[in-house]
Amino acid sequence: MQLVETHIAQKQENAIRFQEYGVGIFNTIPTKSGIKKAIKKGLIFIDNNLATTSKYISGGEKIELFESEKPSTFERLKLDLEVLFEDDYLAIIHKPAGILVSGNKFITIANGLTQNLKKSNQFDAVKPKPVHRLDYPTSGLLLVGKTSASIQYLNKLFENKKIQKTYFAVTIAKMKSKGSISCSIDNRESLTDYEVLESVKSDRFEFLNLVKLSPKTGRKHQLRIHLLSIGNPILGDKQYFLENKILKGKGLYLHAASLDFTHPITKEKLTISKELPKKFRNIFRNF
Numbered sequence: 001m002q003l004v005e006t007h008i009a010q011k012q013e014n015a016i017r018f019q020e021y022g023v024g025i026f027n028t029i030p031t032k033s034g035i036k037k038a039i040k041k042g043l044i045f046i047d048n049n050l051a052t053t054s055k056y057i058s059g060g061e062k063i064e065l066f067e068s069e070k071p072s073t074f075e076r077l078k079l080d081l082e083v084l085f086e087d088d089y090l091a092i093i094h095k096p097a098g099i100l101v102s103g104n105k106f107i108t109i110a111n112g113l114t115q116n117l118k119k120s121n122q123f124d125a126v127k128p129k130p131v132h133r134l135d136y137p138t139s140g141l142l143l144v145g146k147t148s149a150s151i152q153y154l155n156k157l158f159e160n161k162k163i164q165k166t167y168f169a170v171t172i173a174k175m176k177s178k179g180s181i182s183c184s185i186d187n188r189e190s191l192t193d194y195e196v197l198e199s200v201k202s203d204r205f206e207f208l209n210l211v212k213l214s215p216k217t218g219r220k221h222q223l224r225i226h227l228l229s230i231g232n233p234i235l236g237d238k239q240y241f242l243e244n245k246i247l248k249g250k251g252l253y254l255h256a257a258s259l260d261f262t263h264p265i266t267k268e269k270l271t272i273s274k275e276l277p278k279k280f281r282n283i284f285r286n287f
Contacts, residue, residue, distance in 0.1 A: 002066060002067045003064055003065075003066055003067075004026075004028065004065045004066060004067045005026050005027065005028070005064070005065045006062065006063070006064050006065075007025045007026065007062075007063045007064075007065075007126075008060065008061070008062060008063070008123060008124075009021065009057050009058075009059050009060055009061040009062075009063060010059060010124045010148035010149060011058075011059035011060070012057060012058050012059050015056040015057060015058040016056065016057055017053065017054060017055070017056060017057075018035075018039075018046065018051055018052070018053065018054075018055040018056070018057050018063075019032060019035055019036055019039070019053040020032075021057040022035040022044070022051075022063070023035060023129075024126040024127040024128075024129050025063065025126050025127070025148075026065050026127065027114060027119075027127055028065070029065070030110065030111060030114075030127050036053060038065065039051050039052065039053055043065060043066045043067070044063065044064065044065055044066070045063070045064045045066070046061050046062070046063050046064075047061055047062055048062075051063070077106060077107060077111045077112050077115070078115075079099075079107065079109075079111070079112030079115070079116070080116070081093045081094065081095075081096075081109070081112055081113070081116040082094040083116060083117065084141065084272050084274060085270065085272050086117060086118060087266070088120045088121055088122055088146065088147070089120065089122065089145070089146055089147055089149075089150040089263070089264075089265045089266075090143065090144060090145055090146055090150050090154065090263070090264075090265075091113075091117050091128065091143075091144040091146060092141055092142070092143055092144070092259060092270075092272045093109070093113070093116065093117075093141075093142050093144060094139070094140065094141065094142075094274050095109055095134050095138075095139060095140060095141070095142045095256075096139055097137055097138060097139040097251050097252065097277075098136065098137060098251065099136070100136050101130050101133050101134055101142065102130060102133075109130060109142060110129065110130055113127075113128035113129075113130075113144060114127060114128060117144070117146065120146040120147055122146075122147045122149075124147045124148040124149055125146060125147055126145075126146070126147060126148055126151070128144045128145070128146050129144065129145050129151055130142055130143070130144050131143050131144065131145050131151055131154040131155055131158065132158060132218070134256055135221065135224075135252070135254075137236070137251055137252035137254070138252060138254045138255070138256060139254075139255050139256070139277055140167070140255045140256025140257060140274060141165075141256045141257070141258065141259050141272060141273075141274055142256075143163070143259060149265070150264060150265060153264030153265070154264060156264075157261060157262075157264060158218065161216070162261060162262070163259060163260070163261040164214070164258075164259070164260040164261065165214075165215060165256060165258070165259060165260075166212065166213070166214055166256075166257050166258040166260075166273075167212075167213040167214075167215070167223060167254060167255060167256050167257060168210065168211065168212055168213065168254075168255045168257050168276060168280065169210075169211050169213055169223065169227065169234045169235075169253055169254045169255070170208055170209065170210060170211070170234065170235040170236075170253035170280060170283060170284075171208070171209045171211050171227055171232040171233065171234055171235065172205045172206070172207070172208065172209075172232060172233055172234075172235055172242065172245055173205060173206050173207055173231060173232050173242075173245075174199075174206060174207045175196060175199075175207075175209055175211075175230065175231075175232045176196070177195070177196050178193075178194060178195040178196065179193075179194060179230075180192065180193050180194070181193075181194065181226040181227070181229060181230055183225075183226065183229050185219040185220070185221075185222060185225055186219065186220070188217075188219060189217065190217045190219045190222050190225075190226070191215075191216040191217050192213055192214065192215045192216065192217075192222060192223060192226045193213070193214040193216065194211050194212065194213050194214070194227075195211065195212045196209050196210070196211050196212075197210045197211065197212055197284075197287070198210045198284050198286060198287070200283065200284065204245075205235070205245060208235065208283055209232065210280070210283070210284045210287065211227075211232075221239075221240070223254065224237055224239065224240045224254070225240060227240075228240040228241070228242075233245070234252060234253055234254050235247050235250075235252075235253040236248075236250050236251050236252045236253050237252055237254075238252075250279060251279070253279065253280065255274075255276060255277055255280065256274075257273055257274055257275075257276070258271065258272065258273035258274070259271075259272050259273075260272075
């Protein structure tokens, strides 16, 4: 067998199983299932011993990936992504609507990151990994970690609510000019602040509103659930909607417009934004 890649394990606060730690450390094996298959085939060694799924990693271990004598064919995804910010530690990309961030599908943002981002030169470089989610139909900014340390730091920033996210949505029906929405999602507290920037009359929907959204928590489908709860669902939403008020064929009018946070490594203040999609500007000419 021929050595393909070598990785030195990042120091861990608490030891974790290798099948969890190993996800993303090798460029040629981006998934957990891929790691498990490589272990089963005897292609991974930890400190010169065959790796097992139950092996715990605490830091400093030399992890080596070898090439099988009969390498399988691999179809490389071709997906052009707009990169809005990138350095050796992290990147911010624009996620188009209608693409999964990650999962078992071939066409995902996660699978397309390596070809769109520069390889990190840091000693703990890993396969670029999204550190939060955007729904399949949502467009906008996605934060990506490029090293083990940056991924851990970014996760902590999200946990501590140190990353400010701003969304824009087009909503249906007349609504208050601003307010806060608080309701339980999956038995967990959730909060969203909103402000209506412009409203236009609509024959079918009464009014269409351009709404600025500032989520204070990060629950699944939070913005979509919250806006439906006050009677103003997002235009194009096929899951959270009012009866006979579904717009088909145009997608969901929800856009993750900006990220505001302090870089966890360089301590640089970052405010990255992306303009509204054209379908928004077709309704609201002033934006």
